[in-house]
Amino acid sequence: MILLVGGEKGGAGKSCMAQNIAVHITQKHNANVLMVDCDPQRTTSDWIQARNEDPNLPTINCIQLYGKIRNDLLGLDQRFDYVIVDCGGQDNLAMRAAMSVATYVLLPLRPKRRDLKTLPHMEDMLSTCKMVNPKMVAAVVITQCPSLPNQYKRILEAKEVVESFGLRALNAVTFSRNIYDDSEEQGSSVLEIEPDGKAAIEIRAICDELLAIPPENSYELN
Ligand SMILES: Nc1ncnc2c1ncn2[C@@H]1O[C@H](COP(=O)(O)OP(=O)(O)OP(=O)(O)O)[C@@H](O)[C@H]1O
Numbered sequence: 001m002i003l004l005v006g007g008e009k010g011g012a013g014k015s016c017m018a019q020n021i022a023v024h025i026t027q028k029h030n031a032n033v034l035m036v037d038c039d040p041q042r043t044t045s046d047w048i049q050a051r052n053e054d055p056n057l058p059t060i061n062c063i064q065l066y067g068k069i070r071n072d073l074l075g076l077d078q079r080f081d082y083v084i085v086d087c088g089g090q091d092n093l094a095m096r097a098a099m100s101v102a103t104y105v106l107l108p109l110r111p112k113r114r115d116l117k118t119l120p121h122m123e124d125m126l127s128t129c130k131m132v133n134p135k136m137v138a139a140v141v142i143t144q145c146p147s148l149p150n151q152y153k154r155i156l157e158a159k160e161v162v163e164s165f166g167l168r169a170l171n172a173v174t175f176s177r178n179i180y181d182d183s184e185e186q187g188s189s190v191l192e193i194e195p196d197g198k199a200a201i202e203i204r205a206i207c208d209e210l211l212a213i214p215p216e217n218s219y220e221l222n
């Protein structure tokens, strides 16, 4: 199964989400997971390198691919249980290629205007890719949410904006927590640093909600 974590907005949390999802799937399903890093910044490749230096952390495989990666992904899908693609905003071609074969596309966005402004173009790209990949399930996850109760409205408003573009917004979100940044530094994940912590619960909720959506019932795009 191919799961793409994508989107155009820098810093929205794509790499962080892809890495934590990879750890969750490895742990929960004892699965053979491959990460594909399509970002020339090599964020996920660097994370894997740091991870492989720590013998206490289970190994996750990672390769870098750029550009027209559709056939590469289809081949890798045969060899791995889960192929998790981290697409930086820079490689638009790789993102579209991954969307054309992915079963799940997860788009992290912060509840901020500049992130939400990328939605019209993302919706356009998704609906084009859906013509060749009708089974694809696409969802937006709101990330780095402010935890102050009086800011809660912002999260709900962001979800409404997502839905106004005919896209699905997951109920599960991530709140802004230092543990996301701290775990990355060590090649680790929030699930490994604090397995019962709030961030770990967020990641498990996001994965479980996304993967529970059956491909054949994918949301109709306008
Ligand atoms: N929920 C969160 N709370 C706090 N910090 C977070 C959270 N999610 C991600 N971050 C941090 O935000 C920063 C940007 O995240 P990340 O690198 O995953 O974004 P990205 O979308 O992959 O960016 P790019 O477009 O540059 O690839 C990182 O330092 C990461 O640790």
Ligand SMILES: [Mg+2]
Binding pocket: 014, 015, 016, 039, 043, 086, 087, 088
């Ligand atoms: Mg990234």
